[in-house]
Amino acid sequence: MSTEKAPEPPKTEVPPPRKPGYTNPALQAMGIPRLRIPSRNWLIFWGVVGGLSGMYWYDRSERQKRRQYWKDQVSHIAQAPLGALELPRKVTVYLAPPPSDYLDITLTHFRQYIKPILVAAAVDYEVKTESKQGEIRNLVAEEIRNKRRKSLGLPTSEADPETRKDVLDKQIEQNLNRDQTGGIIIIGRGAYKEYLNGVQEGWLGPLEDPNPAPVAEKAQEKEISAPADKTVESLDDITSSSAEPIVADTFVADNVATSTESDAAAFDIAAEPTTAEPTTAEPTATEPIPAETTPASSNDDPTAFPDRKEDEAEVLGFEPDRTPQEEEEAKKRAEKPPVPKPYIVGLDKGVSAWSNETATPNEFALASEEEVSQPIGVMTHRHILGFLNMPIRVYRFFTRRRLADELGRSTAAVIFAATRPFDKATDPSLLIEEEQEDWPSKWKQKCVEKNSEWMWEFGVDERVADKLRVYTLDEANLKSNTNVEKKEE
Numbered sequence: 001m002s003t004e005k006a007p008e009p010p011k012t013e014v015p016p017p018r019k020p021g022y023t024n025p026a027l028q029a030m031g032i033p034r035l036r037i038p039s040r041n042w043l044i045f046w047g048v049v050g051g052l053s054g055m056y057w058y059d060r061s062e063r064q065k066r067r068q069y070w071k072d073q074v075s076h077i078a079q080a081p082l083g084a085l086e087l088p089r090k091v092t093v094y095l096a097p098p099p100s101d102y103l104d105i106t107l108t109h110f111r112q113y114i115k116p117i118l119v120a121a122a123v124d125y126e127v128k129t130e131s132k133q134g135e136i137r138n139l140v141a142e143e144i145r146n147k148r149r150k151s152l153g154l155p156t157s158e159a160d161p162e163t164r165k166d167v168l169d170k171q172i173e174q175n176l177n178r179d180q181t182g183g184i185i186i187i188g189r190g191a192y193k194e195y196l197n198g199v200q201e202g203w204l205g206p207l208e209d210p211n212p213a214p215v216a217e218k219a220q221e222k223e224i225s226a227p228a229d230k231t232v233e234s235l236d237d238i239t240s241s242s243a244e245p246i247v248a249d250t251f252v253a254d255n256v257a258t259s260t261e262s263d264a265a266a267f268d269i270a271a272e273p274t275t276a277e278p279t280t281a282e283p284t285a286t287e288p289i290p291a292e293t294t295p296a297s298s299n300d301d302p303t304a305f306p307d308r309k310e311d312e313a314e315v316l317g318f319e320p321d322r323t324p325q326e327e328e329e330a331k332k333r334a335e336k337p338p339v340p341k342p343y344i345v346g347l348d349k350g351v352s353a354w355s356n357e358t359a360t361p362n363e364f365a366l367a368s369e370e371e372v373s374q375p376i377g378v379m380t381h382r383h384i385l386g387f388l389n390m391p392i393r394v395y396r397f398f399t400r401r402r403l404a405d406e407l408g409r410s411t412a413a414v415i416f417a418a419t420r421p422f423d424k425a426t427d428p429s430l431l432i433e434e435e436q437e438d439w440p441s442k443w444k445q446k447c448v449e450k451n452s453e454w455m456w457e458f459g460v461d462e463r464v465a466d467k468l469r470v471y472t473l474d475e476a477n478l479k480s481n482t483n484v485e486k487k488e489e
Contacts (some may be wrong), residue, residue, distance in 0.1 A: 007360065021323075023466065037444070038320065039356055040444075055398045056398065057137060059400055059401050060223055062401040063400055063401040063404045066401055066404045066405045067113070067116055067404050068118075069408070070117050070120075070408030070409065070411065070412050071116060071117060071120035072120075072479070073412055073477075073478055073479055074117060074120055074121035074412055074415045074416075075120050075121065076479075077121045077122065077123075077415065078120060078121050078122035083177070085176050085177060086176070086177045086178070086179075086442065087124075087176055087177065087178035087179065087315060087397065088122050088123060088124050088178075089123050089178075089179035089181045089182070089183075090124040090125065090178065090179075090182065091123060091124070091125050091126075091182065091183040091184065091185055091187075091414065092112065092116070092125070092126050092128060092183070092184055092185070092374070093114075093125050093126065093127045093128065093185045093187070093188045094128050094129075094136055094140075094184070094185070094187070094191045094194075094195055095107070095110060095127065095128075095129055095187040095188065095191055096129065096130050096133075096136060096187075096188055096190045096191040096194070097130075097131075098188065098383040099190075099439045099440060099443045099444075099454075100385060100440050100443050101383065101385065103129055103131070105187065105383060106129075106187060106229075106381060107129075108125075109187065109381055110127070110187060112404075113403065113404055113407040113408070113411075114185065114187070114379060114407055114411050117408055117411040117415065118411065118415070121415045123415055125185075128195075130191075132339055133190070133194075133339070133452050133453045133454055134194065134339035134340075134453050135194075135339055136191055136194040136195060136198065137195070137197045137198040137201065137339075137342070137453065138195040138198065138339055138340055139198065140194075140195055140198030140199060140202060141197075141198040141199075141201040141202035141205070141342075141343065142157060142158075142202070143202065144160065144198070144199065144201075144202025144203055144204050145157070145205075145207055145343075147202075147371075148202075148203075148207060148361070148363045149175065151363055152173070152363070154207070158421075172327060173475060175342050179298060182370075182374040182375075183374055183375055183377065183414050183417065183471070184373065184374045184376045184377065184413060185377050185379060185411075186376060186377070186378050186379065187379045187381050188379075188380075188431070188435065189380040189381075189430075189431040189432065189434075189435040189436055189454075190454045192378050192430065192431065193453070193454060193456075193458050194453060194454075195376075196428070196458075196460055197347060197453070197456075197458075199344070199372070199373050199464060199468075200344070200347075200351075200460065200461055200464050201342050201343055201344050201347065201391050201451055203361065203363075203364045203367070203372060204280075204344065204358045204360070204361065204461060204464065205343035205344040205358070205363065205464070208343075209340065209341075209343060210343060210345060227479050243325060258454050344358065347456070348451060348453070348456045348457070349457060350456075350457035350458070350459050351459030351460065351461050352459070355461050355462075358461075360463060364463070368467075368468070369467045369468070369469060372464065372467040372468070373467070373468055373469075375414075375417070375419045375469040375470065376422075376468065376469070376470050376471065377410060377411070377413060377414040377432055377470075377471040378410070378431065378470075379407055379410050379411070380403075380406065380407070380434055380435065381408075382396070382398075382403075382434060382435055382438055383435075383438060383441055384438040386440065405412050409473055410471075411474075412473060412477075412478075413471040413472055413473035414471050416473065416474060416477045417471070418471065418472055418473065418474040418477070419469040419470060419472065420469070420470055420472045421466075421468075421469065421470075422460070422466075422468035422469060422470055423463050423470075424460060424465045427460075427465075427470060428458060428459055429462050
């Protein structure tokens with residue numbers, strides 16, 4: 001018998017079992033595959049994306065609702081009739097860039113939260129900004145000093161705009177009637193401090209700079225070092241200044257004034273007219289070329305095209321022949337002059353250092369509250385930087401609806417024009433805890449070392465504080481039948 005085993009049958013591969021999922025004949029007929037629960041990683045991804053998107057959408061919709069709520073509260077002011085010769089109310093907005101950032105941040109803050117409320121109430125506004133610390137203070141103080149000089153009959157530092165207007169413009173302005181309510185809107189702690197310092201400097205400080213000597217010396221040095229420029233008003237000035245024309249009764253022979261002759265002989269021959277045939281002397285290296293002999297078609301002649309460099313710079317956007325040294329000098333000339341120092345000595349050391357030593361000017365004693373300063377409305381602007389502060393920045397990004405509500409309320413208070421007296425105890429310290437704590441620590445340390453204005457010890461003199469007014473919101477002015485009701489959190 002044979003001991004060989006029978007061959008085994010070939011093994012067939014068994015397909016793996018299908019994963020359990022949602023099966024439906026209708027879905028299969030439509031070509032839709034089985035529906036399964038996503039994996040853990042996909043659930044985490046879509047959960048985070050959906051949660052962040054939902055938070056942003058909710059905050060944005062609530063921000064729009066609250067902005068619309070405050071627009072509806074003040075919109076009835078815009079619907080009031082206005083005559084053809086009447087002008088709406090106008091407020092002045094002072095804003096400054098946040099520390100270690102650009103001015104666009106503050107301008108965007110104004111456009112998103114404050115400007116829509118002003119536009120809804122048909123209130124005109126004028127924005128005044130600064131690029132250096134102290135510009136707002138100097139601007140406010142100089143406006144007040146010019147007002148004082150004008151009342152005393154003294155010349156102002158700037159030309160009076162009334163002198164530039166003709167008779168027709170003056171007649172038109174006499175017939176126009178602008179709403180004199182006015183108002184001041186200040187955005188941020190730095191601009192708020194500079195504005196109040198400017199009011200104190202303008203009313204309580206002297207009319208002239210107590211230390212004008214350094215500025216005069218610098219100006220004198222510039223005048224000595226800079227070449228004297230002559231103003232050219234027409235081509236006749238260029239022609240007349242290029243060279244002196246040859247006198248008609250003066251003739252020079254061809255064989256005179258050579259290098260071998262003496263100066264005295266040349267002078268005698270040139271001074272006495274001769275009977276020789278008149279000829280025109282050729283210009284020498286030391287004699288300027290008369291304008292009449294200049295060919296008009298020469299492209300290299302500077303007298304033919306005196307403004308060629310300016311025209312090329314205007315068309316090209318840069319001067320092609322300018323050297324790097326000239327480029328640096330042009331940039332230095334383009335830079336703004338330094339901000340003048342305060343006229344009150346000791347303003348940087350706090351109100352207690354200079355208040356008792358400053359006399360009260362007669363113009364300030366006679367000025368009313370409206371003349372000292374228009375009512376003030378302070379708007380918060382919290383701006384924080386730094387990687388370690390990222391959790392705070394993310395939280396503020398998703399809760400900007402509260403900022404829209406706060407700024408809408410403050411802007412509505414300015415529009416309704418309800419005021420209260422300036423509180424000497426609490427109003428000077430506004431926004432210190434909210435904003436100054438958000439400023440970069442290194443920036444604050446650097447400002448303290450350089451004695452920058454935003455880090456000065458701040459206070460308001462009692463004489464000025466008694467004549468200041470601050471906007472406050474009167475709840476009686478709010479309407480209860482608005483289309484969008486504000487939600488309280």
